[in-house]
Amino acid sequence: MGEDKTYTISDLAREFAVTTRTIRFYEEKGLLSPSRNGQHRIFGKQDHARLELILRGKRAGLSLEESREIIDMYDPEGDNYKQYQFLLTKVDERQAQLESQLEDIKLLIKGLQEVRERCTRALNDIARPRAAKQ
Amino acid sequence: MGEDKTYTISDLAREFAVTTRTIRFYEEKGLLSPSRNGQHRIFGKQDHARLELILRGKRAGLSLEESREIIDMYDPEGDNYKQYQFLLTKVDERQAQLESQLEDIKLLIKGLQEVRERCTRALNDIARPRAAKQ
DNA sequence: GGGCAAGTTTACGTTAACGTCAACTGGTCA
DNA sequence: TGACCAGTTGACGTTAACGTAAACTTGCCC
Known part of the structure; x- marks a missing residue:
């Protein structure tokens, strides 16, 4: 039951067809907040959901700031x-x-x-x- | 009947709530093509319509290039x-x-x-x- | 233990879409 | 005529959203 699914950075990159650079950039901007194993990033379900929302916002023509505002309403x-x-x-x-x-x-x-x-x-x-x- | 309405740059700027700089920039990019009276720009009905489409595209989240592509389909x-x-x-x-x-x-x-x-x-x-x- | 793939940080480069001067040119109105 | 507009060109500055390159670490396989 505690099996919280996790993702590596390239897992997410593949799934959403973005570069790892993009994902790191989103973290830098505070849009994603993965935990760490040593220095490697570990992304959880929430990061997965957030990334999905970010990209949906992007396709809709929103800026990252606008997407962030919306996403922050979720939690x-x-x-x-x-x-x-x-x-x-x-x-x-x-x-x-x-x-x-x-x-x-x-x-x-x-x-x-x-x-x-x-x-x-x-x-x-x-x-x-x-x-x-x- | 030949009374083709014209606009100065600040007419358009006022009406659409953009700066004159923006309008000149759009001309520079080939999105608008006003005629000239000496060195002053004169915008016609078509420019008016194009500007409206550009801004609609912008609000919709399109880039200028994307808007241009769409607008060019009109003529x-x-x-x-x-x-x-x-x-x-x-x-x-x-x-x-x-x-x-x-x-x-x-x-x-x-x-x-x-x-x-x-x-x-x-x-x-x-x-x-x-x-x-x- | 040597190499390879995947990951990391740091830093500088790039493009779009304007903003912001600065310096100039005509009109016009008192 | 001189001051004040509105308008012009030219140049450089700025922000967002990454791209790209360099130099390094780590785990793993043969």
């Missing part, structure tokens, strides 16, 4: 009323921002779909011109 | 069959990427909603503790 430090109250407003802010970003992406997709339509129409016109030469 | 240069064929596959690629990005954002939002629930539950527990001291 809050204090446990008093004000803390949670504050965290709630933070969550709301982030969520609002993400949703507006989501709208922007939807608009971009919509725009591309119009381009696509104009494009296929143009292809049709080439295939069978609307106004034949008579 | 294709060639007009032959292969061009459109190629453009169509490009559009598809971009769209797929944007949609996966959209999924990542949805996941982030979902995650935050869980945090929110844990958070409000914790707040409730503080207000009226589940296990009273007996």
Whole structure:
């Protein structure tokens, strides 16, 4: 039951397709905090989860700082009323921002779909011109 | 009818809340191409539209290069069959990427909603503790 | 025990996307 | 005419997010 799965740095690098340099960099920035066996890093389940979130944030276009802010919401430090109250407003802010970003992406997709339509129409016109030469 | 609206650099800067430096930088990178009156820049409707797309792309987390690629799809240069064929596959690629990005954002939002629930539950527990001291 | 792979630290390099001067050029308005 | 804009070019500075290279340690295999 105490079999907490661990990972080496190259385990994680392979699984998430990043370089070991990247992982060390994330640690340097305080985004990951592996324990040590001698001088070798040992990553646990939490680091695994955090890395996943970081990369998801990256794909979503967030900076590391923004990702960190979100990730830190997952394991809050204090446990008093004000803390949670504050965290709630933070969550709301982030969520609002993400949703507006989501709208922007939807608009971009919509725009591309119009381009696509104009494009296929143009292809049709080439295939069978609307106004034949008579 | 020929009243093509134009903008000065600070018109655009104001409207889109960016600095003039940013706009010049975008021109330098070939994303905008204003005409000139002497040495002063004159921006037209197309530049206006392009700037809007650039900033939308930015908010969506795209790099300038990625935005440029998308924007360039709006006014294709060639007009032959292969061009459109190629453009169509490009559009598809971009769209797929944007949609996966959209999924990542949805996941982030979902995650935050869980945090929110844990958070409000914790707040409730503080207000009226589940296990009273007996 | 010699070499090899995997890991470590330190340090400098790089790219994107601007910010921040500095020095100059026209207009215009009192 | 002189002062004050808005605008221009040019150059260097800055931050984020790693890449890359060098020099070293450690465990393991033959």
